[in-house]
Amino acid sequence: MEENTPTISLISCMHFVRRGVAKAVPEKIELTEKELEKIIKQTAEDLRVTERGEDESDEEGANGAADPPEDPNDEFNFEKYDEEDNSKYNPIGIGTVATLPNLGDLSENVQIRTEGADSDEEDDIIKPEDNLLLVGHVESDASILEVYIFNKEEGSFYVHHDIILPWFPLCIEWLSHDPTDANPGNLCALGGMDPVIQVWDLDIENCLEPAFKLGKKPNKKKKTKRVGHKDAVLDLSWNRNFTHVMASGSADTTVLLWDLDQGTPHTKLDYFQDKVQSLKFHPLEAQTLLSGSCDGYARVTDCRSPEAYRSWQLGPEIERVTWDTQNPFCFARLPCLFIVIFSDLDVLNSEPVQVSERAGKVGQALCAAACPEAPFSVAVGGDNKENYIELLDLNINENVVNRFGSRPFLTGKTESNEEMET
Numbered sequence: 269m270e271e272n273t274p275t276i277s278l279i280s281c282m283h284f285v286r287r288g289v290a291k292a293v294p295e296k297i298e299l300t301e302k303e304l305e306k307i308i309k310q311t312a313e314d315l316r317v318t319e320r321g322e323d324e325s326d327e328e329g330a331n332g333a334a335d336p337p338e339d340p341n342d343e344f345n346f347e348k349y350d351e352e353d354n355s356k357y358n359p360i361g362i363g364t365v366a367t368l369p370n371l372g373d374l375s376e377n378v379q380i381r382t383e384g385a386d387s388d389e390e391d392d393i394i395k396p397e398d399n400l401l402l403v404g405h406v407e408s409d410a411s412i413l414e415v416y417i418f419n420k421e422e423g424s425f426y427v428h429h430d431i432i433l434p435w436f437p438l439c440i441e442w443l444s445h446d447p448t449d450a451n452p453g454n455l456c457a458l459g460g461m462d463p464v465i466q467v468w469d470l471d472i473e474n475c476l477e478p479a480f481k482l483g484k485k486p487n488k489k490k491k492t493k494r495v496g497h498k499d500a501v502l503d504l505s506w507n508r509n510f511t512h513v514m515a516s517g518s519a520d521t522t523v524l525l526w527d528l529d530q531g532t533p534h535t536k537l538d539y540f541q542d543k544v545q546s547l548k549f550h551p552l553e554a555q556t557l558l559s560g561s562c563d564g565y566a567r568v569t570d571c572r573s574p575e576a577y578r579s580w581q582l583g584p585e586i587e588r589v590t591w592d593t594q595n596p597f598c599f600a601r602l603p604c605l606f607i608v609i610f611s612d613l614d615v616l617n618s619e620p621v622q623v624s625e626r627a628g629k630v631g632q633a634l635c636a637a638a639c640p641e642a643p644f645s646v647a648v649g650g651d652n653k654e655n656y657i658e659l660l661d662l663n664i665n666e667n668v669v670n671r672f673g674s675r676p677f678l679t680g681k682t683e684s685n686e687e688m689e690t
Contacts, residue, residue: 274407276408276651276653277405277408277652277656278405278406278651278656279404279406279634279651279657280410280436280438280649281404281440281635281649282647283402283439283440284394284638284640284647285402285454286640287397287398287641289444289468290400290454291454292393292468293392294429295393295471295473297474297475306460307456317613330590337615388391391417392428394417394428397420398418399419400470401415401416401440401647402414402456403416403585404458404655406436406437410432411435413431413433413437413440413458413468414430415427415428418647420641424453425659431468431475432476434458435462436460437459438502439459439502439503440457441505441506441514442456442457442506443457443555444516445506445511447617447625455468455479459500459504459516462500463496463499463501463520464481464484464485464496465481465482465485465501465504467479467480467482480531482496482514482516482533483533495532496524497520497522502518502544503517503545503546504516509549509552511528511592512527513526513527513571514528515547515557517544517547517559517578518544519543522536522540523537523540523559523569535571537569537574538568539577540561541561541562541565542585543562544560544561545560545586545587546559546560547559547560547589548590548591555572555653556570557571558590559589560586564584564585564586565579566580566589568599598660623667624672628648629652629658630649630650630656630658631651631655631656632651633649633650634651635648636649645660645661646660648660
C-alpha cells in the first residue's frame with residue numbers, strides 16, 4: 269500500500285440541493301492571525317474537556333425549555349401555521365469570527381476570465397442550472413463535508429468547496445430558515461456521532477465554525493446541563509411548511525422537535541423502543557411526521573398532540589421511511605423507482621419488482637441521492653477508497669426507461685417532489 273493511500277475512505281451520507289438556492293459567488297472567510305489563534309485554542313480546550321470527561325452528567329437543562337404554548341395540545345401552533353407572520357424572528361446569537369466581503373451584484377463586481385492562468389475562476393461561480401450535492405466524506409481520521417457542483421446539461425461534477433468536521437457525519441438535511449435573517453438562506457444541518465447538531469452556511473467558504481448549533485453537552489465544572497440528545501444523531505428532517513421546525517432522531521431512542529428561532533428542543537417523542545434511524549415530515553401537512561425505528565415500527569405522529577400517533581410493524585429494523593409523493597397520504601406502498609444497492613425496483617400494489625441490476629464501482633453502497641430536477645441522475649456513495657462516489661445516469665438503461673419513462677413524476681407532467689415540499 270502506498271504511503272499516501274488513506275486507510276479508510278467512504279461516503280456516509282449525501283443530500284441533493286435543488287437549483288437556484290445558492291449564491292452565485294459564495295462569500296469567503298478572511299481570518300486574522302489573532303482570530304485563527306483564538307479558534308485553535310478554543311478547539312483544543314474543547315477536546316481536552318471531552319477527554320477529561322467533564323461532561324458526564326445526564327441532567328437535562330431547564331434552559332432548554334421554551335415558553336408555554338397558547339394551546340398545550342399544539343406546542344408549535346401547527347393548527348395556524350399558515351397564518352403566522354414570518355417577518356418576526358428571534359435570533360439565537362449566530363455570530364461571525366471574520367470579516368465577510370460584500371460582493372454585491374455579480375454582474376458588476378465579478379470579472380470572469382475563461383483563458384489564461386485564471387480560467388478556473390469560472391468553476392467558482394454557481395450557475396442557476398447547477399445542483400449542489402452535499403456529501404459526508406470520511407477519510408482516515410478526517411471527516412469532511414464536501415459541496416459538489418452537478419450540472420446535468422454540461423456534464424460537470426466536481427467539488428466546489430469543503431468544510432472540516434469534528435466528528436463522523438451520519439445525516440445531512442438542507443434548510444433555508446436562517447433565524448437571523450428574514451430572507452431565505454442556504455444552510456446545511458449535520459448530525460453525527462456527537463449528540464450536538466451543527467448547522468453550516470453553505471454560502472460561506474473557508475468557514476471554520478458552524479453558523480449555530482442545536483444542543484449542548486452537560487459540564488459539571490461549568491455547572492451547565494444537557495440540552496438535546498444524549499447520543500448520536502441518526503437522521504434529520506426540516507419542516508418545509510413550518511420552516512422554523514426541524515426534527516432529529518437519535519440513538520438515544522427519542523425524536524426531538526427543535527424550534528430553530530429559539531435554538532432549543534420544544535417537544536420530545538420518547539415512545540420508541542430502539543434507535544430512531546429515519547424521519548420525514550409530510551410534504552403537505554405541517555403537523556405530520558413519519559419515523560422509522562430499529563424496533564421495527566414505522567410511526568406517524570400528529571405533532572399538535574405528540575401522544576397521538578399510529579404505528580405499523582414492518583420488519584425487524586427500519587433503515588429508511590419516505591412519503592409517496594404521488595399519493596402523499598400513503599407511505600411504504602410506493603408506485604415509484606427505488607435504488608437499492610444498485611438494483612432498480614418498481615413497487616406496485618406493495619409488491620416490489622426488480623427491473624434491472626448492475627455492479628457498482630463504489631464498493632459497498634452506503635447511501636444514495638436522486639437529483640430533484642433530474643430524477644434519473646443518482647449519486648451513490650460507498651467505501652471503495654479509490655472510487656467512493658459515482659454518479660449514475662439511469663437514462664442509458666433501456667429497462668429503466670421503458671418501465672418508468674412515462675411516469676408523470678419523472679417526466680415533469682405533475683409537481684415534482686421539491687415543488688410539492690416547497
